[in-house]
Amino acid sequence: MALSDVKLAVIYYSSTGTNYQLSQWAVEGAKQAGAETKLLKVPELAPEAAINANPAWKAHMDATRDVPTVSTGDLEWADAYIFSVPTRFGNMASQMKQFFDTLGGLWFNGKLANKVVSAMSSASNYHGGQEATILSLYTSIHHWGGIIAAPGYTDPVIFASGGNPYGTSVTVDQSGKMLEDVRPAAIHQGKRTATVAGWMKKGMQG
Ligand SMILES: Cc1cc2nc3c(=O)[nH]c(=O)nc-3n(C[C@H](O)[C@H](O)[C@H](O)COP(=O)(O)O)c2cc1C
Numbered sequence: 001m002a003l004s005d006v007k008l009a010v011i012y013y014s015s016t017g018t019n020y021q022l023s024q025w026a027v028e029g030a031k032q033a034g035a036e037t038k039l040l041k042v043p044e045l046a047p048e049a050a051i052n053a054n055p056a057w058k059a060h061m062d063a064t065r066d067v068p069t070v071s072t073g074d075l076e077w078a079d080a081y082i083f084s085v086p087t088r089f090g091n092m093a094s095q096m097k098q099f100f101d102t103l104g105g106l107w108f109n110g111k112l113a114n115k116v117v118s119a120m121s122s123a124s125n126y127h128g129g130q131e132a133t134i135l136s137l138y139t140s141i142h143h144w145g146g147i148i149a150a151p152g153y154t155d156p157v158i159f160a161s162g163g164n165p166y167g168t169s170v171t172v173d174q175s176g177k178m179l180e181d182v183r184p185a186a187i188h189q190g191k192r193t194a195t196v197a198g199w200m201k202k203g204m205q206g
Contacts, residue, residue: 006035006197009078010190011070012085013042013095016056016176018122019084020064022168022186026082026120029190035197038078040070042099056176070099072106080116080149080197082190083137087121090129092137100140113145114204116197118189120168122178130169138166149196157184 008030012023020041027037041064044051051057075081085096106112121133138148151158152165161182162169168185170178 006033006080006194006201007037007078008035008080008082008190008194008197009038009040009070009074010082010084011040011042011074011099012083013093013099014060014064014084015046015054015086015093016172017060017063018170018172018176018178019086019120020060020067021178022120022122022170022182023082023084025183025186026084026168026190026193029187029192030080030082030194031190032187033191033194033198035080035194038074039067040074041067042070042095045095045098072103075103075106075115076111078115079201080193081146082118082120082193084120085133085137087123087129087133090132090136092121092133096137103144107144110145114200115144115146116149116193116200117141117144117146118149118151118167118193120186120189122170122172124172124174126171126179128171130171131164131166134164134167134169147196147200149193151185151189151192154192155188157188161185 010023014020119137170182
């Protein structure tokens with residue numbers, strides 16, 4: 001089976017663009033590995049007034065208006081998922097959690113089982129909860145029967161760009177600038193998640 005048969009969805013939430021950028025890099029990596037990809041956002045839940053009060057948030061919303069919103073059909077379509085989500089008080093942003101909470105029907109019908117999954121995150125502080133966020137997201141994946149394909153230290157780029165084996169993570173300053181160069185790690189994560197999904201799919205067809 002060619003890796004081109006692997007379908008990978010990168011599903012993100014972002015207020016100010018960081019996780020959108022991480023997601024684009026992960027797509028780049030998955031494509032390099034030969035996967036068919038979709039880049040999808042989860043629905044925004046915040047009130048219009050809160051978004052409009054934050055120019056960076058408003059600008060990001062406007063800039064990504066055309067990014068398709070994820071549907072349950074996309075989760076059925078994909079063999080693999082990469083989730084990217086900002087850290088909020090050491091946990092995933094509620095927009096992503098709310099999306100997860102719409103997936104009961106798919107889960108009940110076994111449609112989320114055996115998907116290959118990894119996650120990424122960002123936060124404003126170096127130790128602001130990036131890993132806790134990724135691990136909390138992985139808790140839900142265990143319930144789905146997903147196969148977590150964490151990056152570990154499977155490539156030297158992980159040591160060079162922050163060294164997070166749980167999933168790519170980055171720290172952003174108040175202006176939204178990334179303080180570490182995690183592009184190589186996010187690309188590697190995209191490649192690895194797609195590659196493991198290829199192994200998995202081949203094995204299941206075997
Ligand atoms: C309500 C709220 C809670 C946050 N909690 C944390 C936190 O626990 N630790 C941290 O370092 N940063 C925290 N942040 C900062 C965000 O993680 C940061 O803005 C985000 O990673 C940027 O990602 P984005 O550009 O994709 O929206 C918080 C931000 C908000 C608005």
